[in-house]
Amino acid sequence: MSIDLSTTLGPAWFPTPIFTASGCASSGRELAQFFPLKNIGAVVTKSIMVKARPGRPTPRMAETPSGMLNSIGLQGPGIDSFIANDIPWLVEQGARIIVSIAGETVDEYATLARRLRSVPGISALEVNISCPNVENRGMVFACDPVSSRAVIDGVRRIIGGDLPIIAKLSPDVTDIVAIAREVVNAGADGVALINTLLGMVINTETMRPHLGGKTGGLSGPAIRPVAVRAIYQVHQAFPKVPILGMGGVRSGRDAFEMILAGASGVSVGTATFGNPRATLDVQEELEVILTEKGFTTLRSAVGFAHRQDRQDRQDSPEMSGE
Amino acid sequence: MSIDLSTTLGPAWFPTPIFTASGCASSGRELAQFFPLKNIGAVVTKSIMVKARPGRPTPRMAETPSGMLNSIGLQGPGIDSFIANDIPWLVEQGARIIVSIAGETVDEYATLARRLRSVPGISALEVNISCPNVENRGMVFACDPVSSRAVIDGVRRIIGGDLPIIAKLSPDVTDIVAIAREVVNAGADGVALINTLLGMVINTETMRPHLGGKTGGLSGPAIRPVAVRAIYQVHQAFPKVPILGMGGVRSGRDAFEMILAGASGVSVGTATFGNPRATLDVQEELEVILTEKGFTTLRSAVGFAHRQDRQDRQDSPEMSGE
Amino acid sequence: MSTINRYAQQISAQVLSNKRVGQYHQILISVGDVVKYCRPGNFIAIAVGGDNSSMVLRRAFALSRVSDRGEFGGTLELIVAPHGSGSRWLCSQGEGALLDVVTPLGVAFGIPTEPVTALLIGGGYGSAPLFGLAEVLKSRGCHVDMILGASSSSKIYAPLEGKRSVNSLKIYTEDSSSGIPGRVTDSLEEIISEGAIDVIYSCGPMAMLSAISTIAQSCEVVHQCAVEESMACGIGVCMTCVLPVRQDDGSIAMKRSCIDGPVMDGANVAWEVVGKIQETKE
Amino acid sequence: MSTINRYAQQISAQVLSNKRVGQYHQILISVGDVVKYCRPGNFIAIAVGGDNSSMVLRRAFALSRVSDRGEFGGTLELIVAPHGSGSRWLCSQGEGALLDVVTPLGVAFGIPTEPVTALLIGGGYGSAPLFGLAEVLKSRGCHVDMILGASSSSKIYAPLEGKRSVNSLKIYTEDSSSGIPGRVTDSLEEIISEGAIDVIYSCGPMAMLSAISTIAQSCEVVHQCAVEESMACGIGVCMTCVLPVRQDDGSIAMKRSCIDGPVMDGANVAWEVVGKIQETKE
Numbered sequence A, B: 001m002s003i004d005l006s007t008t009l010g011p012a013w014f015p016t017p018i019f020t021a022s023g024c025a026s027s028g029r030e031l032a033q034f035f036p037l038k039n040i041g042a043v044v045t046k047s048i049m050v051k052a053r054p055g056r057p058t059p060r061m062a063e064t065p066s067g068m069l070n071s072i073g074l075q076g077p078g079i080d081s082f083i084a085n086d087i088p089w090l091v092e093q094g095a096r097i098i099v100s101i102a103g104e105t106v107d108e109y110a111t112l113a114r115r116l117r118s119v120p121g122i123s124a125l126e127v128n129i130s131c132p133n134v135e136n137r138g139m140v141f142a143c144d145p146v147s148s149r150a151v152i153d154g155v156r157r158i159i160g161g162d163l164p165i166i167a168k169l170s171p172d173v174t175d176i177v178a179i180a181r182e183v184v185n186a187g188a189d190g191v192a193l194i195n196t197l198l199g200m201v202i203n204t205e206t207m208r209p210h211l212g213g214k215t216g217g218l219s220g221p222a223i224r225p226v227a228v229r230a231i232y233q234v235h236q237a238f239p240k241v242p243i244l245g246m247g248g249v250r251s252g253r254d255a256f257e258m259i260l261a262g263a264s265g266v267s268v269g270t271a272t273f274g275n276p277r278a279t280l281d282v283q284e285e286l287e288v289i290l291t292e293k294g295f296t297t298l299r300s301a302v303g304f305a306h307r308q309d310r311q312d313r314q315d316s317p318e319m320s321g322e
Numbered sequence C, D: 001m002s003t004i005n006r007y008a009q010q011i012s013a014q015v016l017s018n019k020r021v022g023q024y025h026q027i028l029i030s031v032g033d034v035v036k037y038c039r040p041g042n043f044i045a046i047a048v049g050g051d052n053s054s055m056v057l058r059r060a061f062a063l064s065r066v067s068d069r070g071e072f073g074g075t076l077e078l079i080v081a082p083h084g085s086g087s088r089w090l091c092s093q094g095e096g097a098l099l100d101v102v103t104p105l106g107v108a109f110g111i112p113t114e115p116v117t118a119l120l121i122g123g124g125y126g127s128a129p130l131f132g133l134a135e136v137l138k139s140r141g142c143h144v145d146m147i148l149g150a151s152s153s154s155k156i157y158a159p160l161e162g163k164r165s166v167n168s169l170k171i172y173t174e175d176s177s178s179g180i181p182g183r184v185t186d187s188l189e190e191i192i193s194e195g196a197i198d199v200i201y202s203c204g205p206m207a208m209l210s211a212i213s214t215i216a217q218s219c220e221v222v223h224q225c226a227v228e229e230s231m232a233c234g235i236g237v238c239m240t241c242v243l244p245v246r247q248d249d250g251s252i253a254m255k256r257s258c259i260d261g262p263v264m265d266g267a268n269v270a271w272e273v274v275g276k277i278q279e280t281k282e
């Protein structure tokens, strides 16, 4: 099969569009027992913070219909240990690396960018702005256009033009297109859609919220229609902005759906928990589907669902449910 | 079993807390083939508009993992036919009736309220504000605090204190507590949580959005964690405001979960499509569970998950996912 | 409407046999007394995927043959094409499996009170309800001709027993793998006039039903067709399965194919706007 | 860490038998060559609910007994309590069913290089990995005593063959339905000192492991316990299964029980803050 699967997110090039999702592959090491990391498009690492963090109390997960809630609380070793131990190991494996960063203040994001900008072997930064902003009433950065903009702006200034910046947005907003507009204007090279939806499960035995952290993030196939909608809306509004799609992708068909909606790359998250090889399986299935559909390049499939749309614009996609 | 299942939504009393969900029971007639409508708490009718409406093009539905998308477009006979044909029939059945109304302008809601206020046999109005507001850039009323307030305010003025008003909110907002605050301040007696989430499925055969209306509303068990979270948040902020909970309820356990989170009543929607008797089954199962848990009244279970919370307020439930 | 689905029951039905026939599965299930109310044209809605299924909606299948005699009491036969995940699950259920079903649903074929000459046209698994219908028509003294079509021979469902209940049977395949090459509508006008057909009953893909309707109208023959729209509830409460149907006053109303159908008068369906209509005057 | 899960494979395993034993199911599955790498204390992660399952996560089960001989080649025995929807589904799988499994996972029990006196303590289905462990210890010349406890007799899993591989077996039930009334920890100190125990191996509910740890520490006996935290991935990538573990410098780190466990040194687990910890100095 001579199909060209390569893709770009801003200036970064990847041999295939299928990546791991942040927080669902740790720093890659554990997955390497199941397939060579260099065979997929890229490893997106667990969001790293400036300091080491123990995370939230357990239980940290609850299974839900076709999905799950997690409330890890960004447990991690901190940026210094990450740069010293994890990056070199991934480089050694020949993997493409996208580092996800997270902070509680605008400055923390800038600090992370400063620490990372001269580290060799990184293809892009994913800026996870779905964390509570301690400076602004604890409101999640990605839920507020001004805070979203401030984070990306700060990171962009530090990074300069060197590394592509992908802003990861939350679906828990009234108007995701408006948030995408802000981060793109602030200099993001692309957007990652979507992070988890805020959810809760109550344990009917104990009659208390099941998770130690009470609320958690909903992921998995259950949320795929929300992710596809978000990708479609943002691609429609900004056809030139590359999108890294994610949310419930479990098969090549699902990745293809996101690509048709407008994604240039697709991350596989929760599916890895059910199938350690999921990322590679998705990639192989996608290749077969693209070939069957007669595409010779991945690029030509990106946003394909919009093409025929241009003809019948009268029925607006900005409609609601019932 | 002598458990007291009765509940109230503002001044309205219901023998049980289990209702149908608007749009998932039509106007009741078709379900009456499967169980007597008077045996459940109430029938919530399909949102009715001023004029007859043909709705959106087909396909109008897509099954999704543990859920479905619908894009009906509020097909219906219009308020006159509804009042002439559907209400009297429901009254004859001995059913409690909650009429759901929907409009494209603030005035349309007021018109509906005016037509309904003197119709006998109605227990409450559910005001579905999840429709696009044609006067405000097509933005869904429930996505904007000002529009939400205007609708409820208009309806309240017409209705006076006679009929309880329940404002039905959309989960597709950054801050559902803020919207709830507006509608309560405008005079809503309670809130219904949640309407569907905006979603999309792309048909990978045709490579086009599957639904005739492109986007649709996501419902079913997939969204239950989002609904429980919304109910929990709003009950925490306004413990005295009655909540009609819904979103993916399929069993007595699920209804109990929503009641623990703070719902005084629970609507069963999509589950009816898989099981025509779902509403009654949920009610019967709930009664067993409440009894097993040692509750003698439904009321004492409402919001129970918050009680122990009051002690450990330090970990705020307004947290995000990862 | 208040009589529709009046006899519908939700029951547990056991699979008595599951045989592969060409590209289809012929599945026989035991349903007990409810069989008394089952008529050709009615359908059954089956829950798929088992207890922990991610599929929340039932799947609809036409009743192929209805029997209330025999060692198992009331039985229904279904012809199922393994198409997507739900129907594939159903086709994988072996003897003894229990199915959660709701039946009989929807409007059945109208049976003429006088003996008439009837033409039954089926496409693919659309032939399923026609054999049961043929038996009923024959028992009323009707003359019954049948035409079946499909893309290929393995997609023609025409059981031996079934053939016995019709006066004539013509088969069309698009790839010429059996019968006459071409489509069921190719010589339909001649067949109607030569056979002096009074009424056409049809079931199959929407495009076929639409083409038959055009011909039936030009020949002024009554045409009862069983339509197939995707259905979320199957019982009339969700409004997903609608079709544009012309009303007496000329306006077009969106009718539910589950409860105002699946059998509809072909002349009333506004075929040209199926799936397109957005605005009509009601 | 880079050697953990090194031999783990995702394979299709056939159910060879599924027997009810008390409140449990004893399930024997065929896994082929991977059995060579399976050790007592390792676990297996099984996909549940079939093709269209709404359950997206695997379920973890301890390997009860591992055999690489016999007519079926490599086999694993699991002891499964039908608890929730996933384990009930597993218990309903009959002979011939195919399971999607990943194994061997996690850290196995450490086996002493010298012959020692070992005490194995199991609670409920926690006895599962202990019988396999007992065989290995015996083959290394160890003396093996075993204590099993449960709320009631039907929750004691102690197969006949298993009993042969230990030197002594005591059973405790809380409702006095068999063995000694009470809990496994009731006379643990005496048993340790009288039996001159060198090492304790345990598996069961967290509260039991915690209580054993306290006693083991006061008696200065090594305690290897197999913990059970709810796991989303089972392979170390999700961070849901963490436990607070004391580090050499006195700080507490949140360790993954799937990959840094399930077998852990009981003395290092910070039992008092399990499920509570929010802040630690790392």
Ligand SMILES: Cc1cc2nc3c(=O)[nH]c(=O)nc-3n(C[C@H](O)[C@H](O)[C@H](O)COP(=O)(O)OP(=O)(O)OC[C@H]3O[C@@H](n4cnc5c(N)ncnc54)[C@H](O)[C@@H]3O)c2cc1C
Residues within 6 Å of the ligand: B062, B063, C043, C057, C058, C059, C060, C061, C062, C063, C078, C079, C080, C081, C082, C083, C084, C085, C086, C087, C088, C125, C128, C227, C228, C229, C230, C231, C232, C262
């Ligand atoms: C009144 C009626 C009678 C039918 N009779 C038969 C029959 O006798 N034999 C038979 O094989 N099939 C019949 N069908 C079609 C059958 O219901 C679909 O093949 C089946 O729903 C496909 O489901 P799936 O899970 O395999 O496919 P999926 O593609 O996984 O289904 C996804 C969703 O789309 C809907 N859908 C998909 N294809 C169709 C379709 N062709 N028609 C309607 N809905 C669809 C499904 O119901 C489901 O909700 C009938 C449908 C209707 C409405």
Ligand SMILES: Cc1cc2nc3c(=O)[nH]c(=O)nc-3n(C[C@H](O)[C@H](O)[C@H](O)COP(=O)(O)OP(=O)(O)OC[C@H]3O[C@@H](n4cnc5c(N)ncnc54)[C@H](O)[C@@H]3O)c2cc1C
Residues within 6 Å of the ligand: A062, A063, D043, D057, D058, D059, D060, D061, D062, D063, D078, D079, D080, D081, D082, D083, D084, D085, D086, D087, D088, D125, D128, D227, D228, D229, D230, D231, D232, D262
């Ligand atoms: C390392 C390890 C070894 C285990 N060994 C055995 C064994 O040998 N025999 C046995 O019967 N069970 C064992 N369990 C527990 C078994 O995994 C749970 O009983 C099972 O996951 C319950 O799943 P369910 O779908 O039936 O319950 P549900 O309540 O539907 O499960 C919902 C979710 O919660 C998790 N969960 C629920 N109960 C437990 C539990 N007790 N421990 C961990 N996760 C849980 C499930 O994994 C699932 O993700 C073990 C668990 C772990 C982590």
Ligand SMILES: Cc1cc2nc3c(=O)[nH]c(=O)nc-3n(C[C@H](O)[C@H](O)[C@H](O)COP(=O)(O)O)c2cc1C
Residues within 6 Å of the ligand: A021, A022, A023, A024, A046, A047, A070, A072, A074, A100, A128, A168, A194, A195, A196, A217, A218, A219, A220, A221, A223, A246, A247, A248, A249, A267, A268, A269, A270, A271, B322, D238, D239
């Ligand atoms: C256990 C878990 C941990 C996660 N951690 C992070 C994280 O650290 N940073 C981040 O940006 N997203 C995180 N996510 C979100 C995923 O990257 C992804 O956006 C989301 O889960 C939707 O994709 P999925 O349905 O394929 O999992 C996490 C998700 C899960 C399930």
Ligand SMILES: Cc1cc2nc3c(=O)[nH]c(=O)nc-3n(C[C@H](O)[C@H](O)[C@H](O)COP(=O)(O)O)c2cc1C
Residues within 6 Å of the ligand: A322, B021, B022, B023, B024, B046, B047, B070, B072, B074, B100, B128, B168, B194, B195, B196, B217, B218, B219, B220, B221, B223, B246, B247, B248, B249, B267, B268, B269, B270, B271, C238, C239
């Ligand atoms: C087919 C369908 C039609 C609906 N129509 C309406 C409606 O007219 N008015 C309304 O307020 N909600 C409508 N809803 C939303 C439901 O009332 C309910 O809020 C939502 O589906 C979540 O509940 P569920 O998961 O139990 O279905 C509709 C939902 C479905 C699935």
Ligand code: FES
Residues within 6 Å of the ligand: C230, C231, C232, C233, C234, C235, C236, C237, C238, C239, C240, C241, C242, C256, C257, C258, C259
């Ligand atoms: S399928 Fe629900 S109304 Fe027809």
Ligand code: FES
Residues within 6 Å of the ligand: D230, D231, D232, D233, D234, D235, D236, D237, D238, D239, D240, D241, D242, D256, D257, D258, D259
């Ligand atoms: S279960 Fe995922 S890290 Fe342990």
